[in-house]
Amino acid sequence: MKKSALQKARATYQPKLPIALTGPVKAVLGKPTESVANQDEIKQLFPETYGLPELRFEKNTTPSAGRPINVGVILSGGQAPGGHNVISGLFDGIKKIHRDSRLFGFIMGPGGLVDHKYIELTSSIIDEYRNTGGFDIIGSGRTKLETKEQFDKGLEILKELNITALVIIGGDDSNTNAAVLAEYYKATGAGVQVIGCPKTIDGDLKNDLIETSFGFDTATKVYSEVIGNIQRDCNSAKKYWHFIKLMGRSASHIALECALQCQPNVCIISEEVEAKNLTLQDIVNQLADVVANRAAEGNNFGTVLIPEGLIEFIPAVKALIAELNDFLATNAEDFARVAPADQRQFIIDHLSKANAETYASLPTGVARQLTLDRDPHGNVQVSLIETEKLLSEMVGKRLAQLKAEGKYVGKFSPLHHFFGYEGRCAAPSNFDADYCYALGFNAACLINAGVTGYMSSVRNLVKPAVQWIAGGIPITMMMNMERRNGELKPVIQKALVRLDGAPFRKFAAQRKDWALNTCYIYPGPIQYFGPAEVCDQPSLTLQYEHVGK
Numbered sequence: 377m378k379k380s381a382l383q384k385a386r387a388t389y390q391p392k393l394p395i396a397l398t399g400p401v402k403a404v405l406g407k408p409t410e411s412v413a414n415q416d417e418i419k420q421l422f423p424e425t426y427g428l429p430e431l432r433f434e435k436n437t438t439p440s441a442g443r444p445i446n447v448g449v450i451l452s453g454g455q456a457p458g459g460h461n462v463i464s465g466l467f468d469g470i471k472k473i474h475r476d477s478r479l480f481g482f483i484m485g486p487g488g489l490v491d492h493k494y495i496e497l498t499s500s501i502i503d504e505y506r507n508t509g510g511f512d513i514i515g516s517g518r519t520k521l522e523t524k525e526q527f528d529k530g531l532e533i534l535k536e537l538n539i540t541a542l543v544i545i546g547g548d549d550s551n552t553n554a555a556v557l558a559e560y561y562k563a564t565g566a567g568v569q570v571i572g573c574p575k576t577i578d579g580d581l582k583n584d585l586i587e588t589s590f591g592f593d594t595a596t597k598v599y600s601e602v603i604g605n606i607q608r609d610c611n612s613a614k615k616y617w618h619f620i621k622l623m624g625r626s627a628s629h630i631a632l633e634c635a636l637q638c639q640p641n642v643c644i645i646s647e648e649v650e651a652k653n654l655t656l657q658d659i660v661n662q663l664a665d666v667v668a669n670r671a672a673e674g675n676n677f678g679t680v681l682i683p684e685g686l687i688e689f690i691p692a693v694k695a696l697i698a699e700l701n702d703f704l705a706t707n708a709e710d711f712a713r714v715a716p717a718d719q720r721q722f723i724i725d726h727l728s729k730a731n732a733e734t735y736a737s738l739p740t741g742v743a744r745q746l747t748l749d750r751d752p753h754g755n756v757q758v759s760l761i762e763t764e765k766l767l768s769e770m771v772g773k774r775l776a777q778l779k780a781e782g783k784y785v786g787k788f789s790p791l792h793h794f795f796g797y798e799g800r801c802a803a804p805s806n807f808d809a810d811y812c813y814a815l816g817f818n819a820a821c822l823i824n825a826g827v828t829g830y831m832s833s834v835r836n837l838v839k840p841a842v843q844w845i846a847g848g849i850p851i852t853m854m855m856n857m858e859r860r861n862g863e864l865k866p867v868i869q870k871a872l873v874r875l876d877g878a879p880f881r882k883f884a885a886q887r888k889d890w891a892l893n894t895c896y897i898y899p900g901p902i903q904y905f906g907p908a909e910v911c912d913q914p915s916l917t918l919q920y921e922h923v924g925k
């Protein structure tokens with residue numbers, strides 16, 4: 377494989393490990409745990425793996441003789457920078473336990489386990505991928521592991537390859553599935569341990585013991601670099617308003633982190649929109665006011681950050697989508713017979729008054745998308761809705777009204793961007809390179825400790841890597857019951873932006889100034905070589921959340 381100069385230099389980077397993992401380790405067990413909510417239900421569903429103790433690794437004085445182990449690894453869900461380092465850390469960890477240990481990667485996600493598609497990851501393959509971005513070493517996929525048939529099919533290949541431990545690298549849903557699999561393999565005496573690793577650029581898999589998911593750091597730094605570049609362009613030309621949508625599915629952590637890094641004129645936080653019960657028109661009016669106020673100062677330019685999941689958090693749209701889902705599920709045939717030109721009115725005539733009004737207020741394109749594009753479960757694919765265009769179109773209309781009332785004198789030229797895929801496979805920052813390697817190496821230690829149903833946990837992340845704390849958290853501890861597809865299911869609680877949290881409060885305290893004035897920060901590209909304050913700083917979200925802890 378041909379490599380760039382940076383790739384070659386980066387291949388020699390040796391990720392740092394917490395001090396406890398640098399020699400022989402011993403597992404120290406804490407107190408038994410409880411799930412975050414619905415304790416009785418979760419306990420009943422996970423009789424074998426509920427209530428396990430937290431576990432922490434400490435340096436051991438005497439090395440223990442390890443046995444060779446065969447381990448399987450799966451990358452699940454969306455790409456996140458650092459996945460290759462989790463795998464190389466895991467590889468080095470099991471080789472340290474015994475040099476004859478072997479690592480097998482299942483191809484293209486959980487589906488590879490069920491379909492028996494795998495490769496053995498040898499040292500020459502691993503060495504090609506150290507410190508690189510992407511998941512291409514084995515690929516990733518979104519197959520949900522949830523049925524006994526899938527678990528049994530997977531067990532066939534695990535037995536065939538003599539694999540006694542499986543590491544699932546994924547987000548909240550994949551780790552929920554890891555917990556279910558761990559429970560099933562334990563209950564059936566399958567002899568396979570299951571360990572999870574916290575991955576997702578969205579940053580919504582976190583709690584007191586999992587401080588951040590990997591990939592968030594690098595992805596937000598990549599987006600912030602580009603937002604900074606746009607802001608510098610915008611402040612140079614002084615003629616465009618940039619509407620920038622950022623990935624993150626539901627939670628607004630990515631948008632918030634980029635706002636803290638770049639200080640845009642506006643950043644919308646979906647969780648606040650929901651808490652304040654704002655309508656789409658409220659958001660538009662607020663945006664138009666910012667544009668008008670800046671125009672009054674002679675500044676016909678600016679930047680607006682929009683979280684991908686916004687539309688679902690607007691309470692009125694959420695209610696509309698829920699009613700539309702039910703209505704279209706039961707009236708699909710009638711609706712299909714209506715001529716396209718009459719469909720909008722047909723929907724308005726059949727919805728409740730409040731939802732009909734919301735629907736009527738939406739631009740034609742978006743309204744149409746809400747009735748047409750559904751995923752295999754019958755849900756609207758909100759991520760396909762071009763919120764950045766929807767908002768700028770509505771702001772343009774509102775500004776025309778303000779102009780007619782003599783309240784706006786200016787020029788509004790919007791441009792649109794969507795950043796997501798640009799950052800998911802970037803070469804991991806030093807933070808993600810170290811964190812991921814430590815998560816993988818630590819997963820090997822958890823396997824060696826003989827546990828199952830645990831998530832690899834590396835904490836104290838705002839401190840230098842040597843001071844990080846390594847251990848394991850029972851996955852059931854993070855679970856609660858939530859309604860999914862009409863049924864109550866045990867799932868890992870998703871971490872949304874907390875409006876009482878330090879990152880949001882920092883942002884809220886400054887945003888008035890950012891809105892009117894031009895306070896842009898230009899973070900520049902990720903640096904891999906140079907002073908620690910430039911190269912090794914974790915995300916601001918992490919720093920604000922854990923300062924003083």
Ligand code: FBP
Pocket residue numbers: 452453454455456547575576577578623624625684759796800
């Ligand atoms: P994960 O939760 O699986 O890590 O995926 C995150 C994400 O990048 C979201 O931000 C985004 O909405 C989604 O994946 C896009 O999905 P896809 O990769 O299937 O296009």
